[in-house]
Amino acid sequence: MKNSISLLLLLCLVLATSSQAQTMKINMDSAVTTSHAVTIKGQRITYTATAGKQPIWDEKGKPIAGLFYTYYEKTGVTDRSTRPLIISFNGGPGAASCWMHLGYTGPRRLNIDDEGYPVQPYGVRENPNSILDVADIVYVEPVNTGFSRAANDTIAKSNFFGVNADIKYLAEWISTFVSRKNRWTSAKYLIGESYGTTRVSGLALELQNKHWMYLNGVILVSPTNLGIVRTGAVLAANMLPYMSAAAWYHKRLPGDLQQKDLTAMLPEVEKFTINELLPALSMGGFIDPAKRQQMVAKFARYSGLSEKVIAEHNLNVPVQFFWKELMRDKGYNIGRLDSRYLGIDRETAGERPSYAAENTSWQHSFTPAINFYLRETLGYKTDLSYYIAGHTQPWDRLGANTDNTAENLRQAMAQNPYLHLMVQSGYYDGACDYFNAKYNMWQMDPSGKLKDRMEWHGYRSGHMMYLRTEDLITSNEDIRNFIKKSTPKPGQPAQYAVAAEASSKGSTSVGQ
Numbered sequence: 001m002k003n004s005i006s007l008l009l010l011l012c013l014v015l016a017t018s019s020q021a022q023t024m025k026i027n028m029d030s031a032v033t034t035s036h037a038v039t040i041k042g043q044r045i046t047y048t049a050t051a052g053k054q055p056i057w058d059e060k061g062k063p064i065a066g067l068f069y070t071y072y073e074k075t076g077v078t079d080r081s082t083r084p085l086i087i088s089f090n091g092g093p094g095a096a097s098c099w100m101h102l103g104y105t106g107p108r109r110l111n112i113d114d115e116g117y118p119v120q121p122y123g124v125r126e127n128p129n130s131i132l133d134v135a136d137i138v139y140v141e142p143v144n145t146g147f148s149r150a151a152n153d154t155i156a157k158s159n160f161f162g163v164n165a166d167i168k169y170l171a172e173w174i175s176t177f178v179s180r181k182n183r184w185t186s187a188k189y190l191i192g193e194s195y196g197t198t199r200v201s202g203l204a205l206e207l208q209n210k211h212w213m214y215l216n217g218v219i220l221v222s223p224t225n226l227g228i229v230r231t232g233a234v235l236a237a238n239m240l241p242y243m244s245a246a247a248w249y250h251k252r253l254p255g256d257l258q259q260k261d262l263t264a265m266l267p268e269v270e271k272f273t274i275n276e277l278l279p280a281l282s283m284g285g286f287i288d289p290a291k292r293q294q295m296v297a298k299f300a301r302y303s304g305l306s307e308k309v310i311a312e313h314n315l316n317v318p319v320q321f322f323w324k325e326l327m328r329d330k331g332y333n334i335g336r337l338d339s340r341y342l343g344i345d346r347e348t349a350g351e352r353p354s355y356a357a358e359n360t361s362w363q364h365s366f367t368p369a370i371n372f373y374l375r376e377t378l379g380y381k382t383d384l385s386y387y388i389a390g391h392t393q394p395w396d397r398l399g400a401n402t403d404n405t406a407e408n409l410r411q412a413m414a415q416n417p418y419l420h421l422m423v424q425s426g427y428y429d430g431a432c433d434y435f436n437a438k439y440n441m442w443q444m445d446p447s448g449k450l451k452d453r454m455e456w457h458g459y460r461s462g463h464m465m466y467l468r469t470e471d472l473i474t475s476n477e478d479i480r481n482f483i484k485k486s487t488p489k490p491g492q493p494a495q496y497a498v499a500a501e502a503s504s505k506g507s508t509s510v511g512q
């Protein structure tokens with residue numbers, strides 16, 4: 001008995017020591033750099049890829065987390081001050097950076113077909129549309145995404161998992177990264193997708209006011225509501241243009257609308273939404289019955305749904321119901337993030353789909369590709385699991401973490417005449433829809449004085465518009481043009497000037 005107890009204690013000690021040793025191997029400040037080449041738009045680009053971790057420190061200088069990143073830098077550049085730096089985030093919150101990394105702007109792209117569906121064998125190939133020809137890029141993984149982790153389990157999640165907590169520590173990380181890589185003199189851009197748009201909108205002001213880092217541009221890919229509150233009639237009405245786009249794609253609209261091109265048809269729907277549907281919804285049950293029936297008929301015409309279900313929902317059709325209802329008679333539901341995708345539920349009855357057809361497809365292709373690429377191509381060896389998503393809950397959005405990021409971005413743009421904004425949306429995105437992305441811009445700039453530095457672009461796909469090859473080409477070219485547009489001319493000051501004064505002095509202001 002005594003020997004058994006001793007043996008058990010010894011085994012526990014060995015296991016504890018082994019566990020401690022494994023934990024100590026997780027280096028929070030390390031990197032591996034490799035050399036590569038890619039052909040972009042017919043030009044052969046040589047570059048280095050650095051995959052590694054950089055710490056986050058607390059106020060006492062103690063490391064509390066190690067953030068994984070992948071940094072691409074074009075070789076042969078003698079003056080980095082003339083080469084922009086793109087700092088890239090994905091969303092979730094809790095989504096890894098692999099989506100835009102291997103899907104959009106990076107020098108390698110996962111194997112998918114031209115519409116974005118998985119193909120085998122899994123893996124990556126050259127991305128001939130990467131923006132590495134015009135800018136260096138760093139893909140950042142916040143805590144508990146990718147290979148990023150807190151230093152240990154005793155570190156409070158509140159340091160990381162909240163709207164403004166996330167912005168605060170990531171701004172500190174970016175400042176350190178820019179210093180380490182000697183990029184302070186470079187033009188700098190933030191790009192974020194989905195919740196990443198909340199992140200980078202807040203970072204624009206945090207970097208500017210707390211770290212004195214001034215940006216040239218912010219790119220929002222499939223933006224969230226950015227803290228702009230939508231309730232009641234506005235919340236209900238704003239979804240109709242997206243519904244109309246999805247119905248057009250699946251050929252569920254009347255013949256006269258269906259025969260029009262998508263972008264020729266949508267302005268009519270947007271006009272109806274603003275000028276007729278929104279006022280009608282504002283009247284609620286007190287709207288004139290004849291007017292109500294007119295609105296029901298028009299809603300049906302533009303959405304592809306029946307007048308019956310629209311009337312039953314009092315003109316306020318939940319988007320989840322739309323995903324289930326549009327193709328119900330064909331035995332399918334449509335995707336949330338990309339409504340081109342079809343799903344099959346156990347029953348055609350119900351109020352919403354039982355799973356997200358598009359997200360399942362994307363996980364299918366991205367998970368094996370990113371694990372293979374980081375470990376084998378870039379040589380980053382670790383036993384950690386690569387967290388694609390789902391490890392950052394609960395996420396605090398209240399009190400000190402209240403989302404005010406649209407106003408953050410507006411303030412940053414007002415304070416910095418160099419700062420430009422570009423928004424990219426997929427017409428078939430039902431989660432971060434294109435019309436609400438436009439609405440963000442309208443509400444961000446009530447004075448109208450910033451709109452000349454704002455632009456919006458739409459693409460014929462969904463949330464990850466770049467997965468469709470045609471949109472990959474166009475959207476990356478839009479980024480190139482945005483960088484060119486937001487690069488000031490030599491000697492051009494960051495100042496506002498009244499047009500008459502600027503003319504009399506023979507100067508041009510960035511704010512004009």
